[in-house]
Amino acid sequence: MDLFTPFDCRDVTARNRVMVSPMCQYSCEDEDGLATDWHLVHLGSRAAGGAGIVMSEATAVTPRGRISPKDLGIWSDDHADALAPVTEFIAEQGATSAIQLAHAGRKASTNRPGDGGGPVHGDRGWTPVGPTTEPWPHDEPLSTERLDAADIERITEAFTEAAVRAVDAGFDIVELHAAHGYLLHEFLSPVTNTREDDYGGSFENRTRFLREVVVSVREAIPEGTPLFVRISATDWLPDRESWTVDDSTRLAAELRPLGVDLIDVSAGAIHPDQQVPDTGPHYQVPYAEQVAESGVPVGTVGKITTPEGADEIIRNGRAALAIVGREHLRDPYFALHAAESLGYELPVPRQYTRGFQ
Template identity: 45%
Template sequence: MATLNLFSPLQIRDMVLKNRIVVSPMQQFSAVNGKVGHWHIVHLGSRAVGGAGLIITESLAVNKEGRSTHYDAGLWNDAQIAGWRTINKFIHQQGAKTAAQIAHFGSKGSRSHPNDGLQYLTPENGGWLTKSSSAVAPFNNMSLPKELSVKEIVKIKKDFVNAAKRAVAAGFDAIEIHAGHGYLFHQFYSNIINHRLDGYGGSFENRIRLLVETTEEIRAVIPQTMPLMVRISAVDYLDDDKAWKIEDSIVLAGILKQIGVDLITASAGGFVFLDKSRVFPSYQVPFAEKIKAETGILTGAVGAITEAAQADEIIASGKADLAIMAREFLRDPYFPLHAAKILGENVDIPFQYKRAF
């Protein structure tokens, strides 16, 4: 069996990645009415030129109430499809694949633009009434949401399904459901936020119900050849008996695998600001490693991955199947080309750029 490394191809259903380097979703707060534009094609297109195997979009809101800010990109209407078709066409021309990350921010929505501090906006100040599993704020300075009714939950599941259909129409190669970082699905499966007493609260099975049901409905409407991924928060990073723990994530990942999920991205946190002393190179990689070892599902590792040798070791050691990077790609859109040179790999370089490599 050939030794795996960062530049080994990976097939997930019918999607074949040329390497294991992934551009992580990064909010750009640059959309107009949910539509992407010139900024997005240059931002994402440059990472494709730079050699990434897979590029995952920023979180695309499934409805207007599911946004973080007024400037979020979305897939809540058909008018938002065309911009992504253009971007996907260019990325595909560079030999990369694309995944649409679809999301609902729940009570972490209705915030101002980052240039204005990402402050919570009341409905009176141009924001909107946020909704969540329960009327519990994730942390200080966030909105106090209204508890979702079962009827509203059914509507949100439908919104996710419709967003997935639009992602297919827009030419994406895969879909990722964002179920981490303190957003809506996380607000349901974590006991820290979910205080419900109905079928969507209380027991573990009830708290994961919204994510499981939504995943099943999405899997049923997208092509069987299309990979379906889920990003979760593997732990809450809270010293509380009610907090979500890695053991919970392992059980959840196993269930998601059974209903057609192909890969878990194991991130963490979302309800607290993590102490910087707990952030170090590869600090979240053990979560992906444990989930992969216990369930056999493909995993993506995140968490301060910034060096070629570091990313290569994650793959070669079998800790995870993908190295998913965010901030390093902001610093260096051509990280994969530079990593190939460092690791002694021969990769295709766009002819326009060959003189530099």
């Protein structure tokens, strides 16, 4: 097994084990969540660049679930129609397409990083929702609405409808975003979830919302479509009651029988007080290895920047997928270059073969 061993999952075979990590592009022109030429060119060029799986950015299942006004969405059929050319192009390049379905929860209505971050107040902004009314601690926090059980059911339905639309738009893999302090993570973590109803308190209650979304999405999408879940393995808040790697391992074991095929293991971002450890190369691989003890296949992400490093992770069975984020912003042809330098068969687009002879 190595980086260029195909990845088989249900009815999908990805040509190699390099996955483009989901990365927000903040590029919807009219703040309407519709994919633009940017999304086609950005995701399409990573597919032409040889990646096995090309994952979309966090794609909002409701308008209030966007992080920033310019985030991608999939809350209507028009959104799916706008994404269909993207999946078609990715498939033409021999790559596998994946979509990350997301709800930003209390971190919604935020300016994109290039605009300084911080909350979007006024007409362009909206009221975020969360497990409680406790807002994300911006300097000038937005008032935040606590979801009741009926709201939770509606958002579960929104994830489900979005997943069906995504499959109709041609996506091969569906991933649920339950990491980075967004809505599903906010329910998992005792840092943000202090509810006293069926959705708060015990581990079972805090994981209920995610489990309900998983069950509902799994039932609605085809049997052959893989379902991934991205989690933050740890909240990086060791000094208070928080979500830990042990919790993640237990969660993974519980998600497997519900039809989850892979846990995409990231970390952090539930609270600005987090204590991020040394973020050297591959710093999150040990979390993935621990989560894999659950018996569920894992993907690992975080400072994977070299072909040799990505290959080592797969060869040594440390993860099933090497998920590459920022290096793909620097080099859309990361996988192609990896194949070239490691001596594997090149996934070169026909049009580019003369450049590699």
